Amino acid sequence: MGQIGPSELSGSLSRATAQRLSQYLRCLRPALTGTTVSSSQLARAVGVSDAQVRRDLATLGNLGQRGIGYDANALTAVIRRTLGIDRTWKSVIVGVGNLARALLRYRGFHEQGFEIVGLFDNDPHKIGTQVDGLTIDSLDQLASSIKTSKAELGVIAVPPESAQLVADELTRAGIKGLLNFAPALLKIAPHIRLVTVDLAIQFEQLAYLVRLSRTSENGE
Amino acid sequence: MGQIGPSELSGSLSRATAQRLSQYLRCLRPALTGTTVSSSQLARAVGVSDAQVRRDLATLGNLGQRGIGYDANALTAVIRRTLGIDRTWKSVIVGVGNLARALLRYRGFHEQGFEIVGLFDNDPHKIGTQVDGLTIDSLDQLASSIKTSKAELGVIAVPPESAQLVADELTRAGIKGLLNFAPALLKIAPHIRLVTVDLAIQFEQLAYLVRLSRTSENGE
DNA sequence: CGTTGTGAACTCATTCACAGCT
DNA sequence: AGCTGTGAATGAGTTCACAACG
Structure with missing residues (x-):
């Protein structure tokens, strides 16, 4: 089922997860510059637990760097592609x-x-x-x-x-x-x-x- | 208003349950006359399982009649009271x-x-x-x-x-x-x-x- | 250090299945 | 017969806790 293909839009996310991805996207916009963002930062902004953020983002592939966090630009791009809004x-x-x-x-x-x-x-x-x-x-x-x-x-x-x-x-x-x-x-x-x-x-x-x-x- | 009767507003419903109650309310309006409505009817209208409907409504107290169904008027009143929209x-x-x-x-x-x-x-x-x-x-x-x-x-x-x-x-x-x-x-x-x-x-x-x-x- | 990724535990939600009432 | 209410089973979602890594 969850076959990770060329563009890993893997096993359908739950509805709730998809909603949270939209929310992460919302907070990511302001910090769009080449910064990194941590799960706890996103968690605080959206109002969920940091474990929740990590679990959600882990389903998108390994795009975090241990000890560092997530690259805001890359994360934005992947979420947009996952949600299907990387196009018009x-x-x-x-x-x-x-x-x-x-x-x-x-x-x-x-x-x-x-x-x-x-x-x-x-x-x-x-x-x-x-x-x-x-x-x-x-x-x-x-x-x-x-x-x-x-x-x-x-x-x-x-x-x-x-x-x-x-x-x-x-x-x-x-x-x-x-x-x-x-x-x-x-x-x-x-x-x-x-x-x-x-x-x-x-x-x-x-x-x-x-x-x-x-x-x-x-x-x- | 006034008395809260059996005071079944205690155990906080989950957010999802509260949303479904709103939806049930929506379908109840048309059939407002003294009819009865069954869990399967409501289920079909809202798009959930009949067991889900019964589970939801059971948390409001025993207002169904076995073999018959739920009284539309009474159900409407209880849901409204539970949601807190029995007033302005x-x-x-x-x-x-x-x-x-x-x-x-x-x-x-x-x-x-x-x-x-x-x-x-x-x-x-x-x-x-x-x-x-x-x-x-x-x-x-x-x-x-x-x-x-x-x-x-x-x-x-x-x-x-x-x-x-x-x-x-x-x-x-x-x-x-x-x-x-x-x-x-x-x-x-x-x-x-x-x-x-x-x-x-x-x-x-x-x-x-x-x-x-x-x-x-x-x-x- | 700080932070991710993830098995395992846990909590919450839904469905099953059937006893019990009309 | 038809329908509800609910214990038990299942499933989904979330948190814990920690190994792995920069």
């Missing part, structure tokens, strides 16, 4: 509301390798107008536009009642992965990857944590 | 950009118990204007405003370089929990609860999943 991912956003605009302005998306190549909406008032240099197209054009632009990722930023429809349309257009912001339970084909971000759930989790820490005076 | 959480948003506007329009926030009672920004052009019936205030007024409104949750929707400052200010103002959307590593006091939502990380996770499913044609 063309993406489209369906539903051009405030969330879509927030995503377009979100710092560093482009430099992280995510390029928005299409905006779609079904509101006649929006179709044809421009946002950040991109023209908003009608949903009818979704399939043809995706095929010509070769976009692989689709962002669903429409109200929940349209979310399934949009997901189906994106699937038909040959999209590979969906990032869904609608609080809806999507039924999608097994070959499509789905990441759902439900903002209300994040609020609920926060409320739970606050409530918990008040109920039992449990430190940390 | 007053919240403020700092940084009134597109993300803040998206949150304000997000369906069902209010009905889920989250009430935005304050908007803050340091842009002179925004201060004094209204969004959704709320007047945008200067950051200077943060502390006093939070104290009079008794807001408990703060949403950080500012650029990453201001995020730490805002977090400190909210802490000083006596906030209980922070929902951070800035891609920044926040240093916060231990008694403050923090949930960070990094949208770029979600993109990265999706890219990883898509890349993975292409590399090894691993069915699932």
Whole structure:
């Protein structure tokens, strides 16, 4: 199974590990110069144990130097390659509301390798107008536009009642992965990857944590 | 409210369990009428095993009926109480950009118990204007405003370089929990609860999943 | 020295499988 | 029959602790 090939993107990392790699990447950026970084430094920054960091990074190959640490540049490169963001991912956003605009302005998306190549909406008032240099197209054009632009990722930023429809349309257009912001339970084909971000759930989790820490005076 | 009855809010649920409870809640809403729902139904809807559902729900007390299932209304009430959303959480948003506007329009926030009672920004052009019936205030007024409104949750929707400052200010103002959307590593006091939502990380996770499913044609 | 990499131990989470209730 | 609750088994994830190395 874990055959270390030419580019060692070995045995699939757990979801949690992949998330932490993203976080390590975040802290690595500031210290991008030719410095080295230790597992305990990364651990403190992200809020995990140093053993956890070492375990995570060890799965990427032996890129630490004992007694020294990890080379920040090399580590960054390997994590990016492992996560698959060592290249550009063309993406489209369906539903051009405030969330879509927030995503377009979100710092560093482009430099992280995510390029928005299409905006779609079904509101006649929006179709044809421009946002950040991109023209908003009608949903009818979704399939043809995706095929010509070769976009692989689709962002669903429409109200929940349209979310399934949009997901189906994106699937038909040959999209590979969906990032869904609608609080809806999507039924999608097994070959499509789905990441759902439900903002209300994040609020609920926060409320739970606050409530918990008040109920039992449990430190940390 | 009032009595906490069997007071089954003791044993802190794991973070993952709390998340799934939120998801169950999501599927429960449509079937709100006096119906019963089975663990396998919930499991199918959310995408977990039925045993998982029963294990999760069992931690809330014995509210299933063998041979029948769970009463949708009762289950909803207990989950809401467990998550701490059986009451209103007053919240403020700092940084009134597109993300803040998206949150304000997000369906069902209010009905889920989250009430935005304050908007803050340091842009002179925004201060004094209204969004959704709320007047945008200067950051200077943060502390006093939070104290009079008794807001408990703060949403950080500012650029990453201001995020730490805002977090400190909210802490000083006596906030209980922070929902951070800035891609920044926040240093916060231990008694403050923090949930960070990094949208770029979600993109990265999706890219990883898509890349993975292409590399090894691993069915699932 | 300080730091990595990793077997081994350990903790937490999930699934199995079935008794027990309706 | 159908469905829950749960002990037991399994699996996944994390920490311990230390040898190996610069």
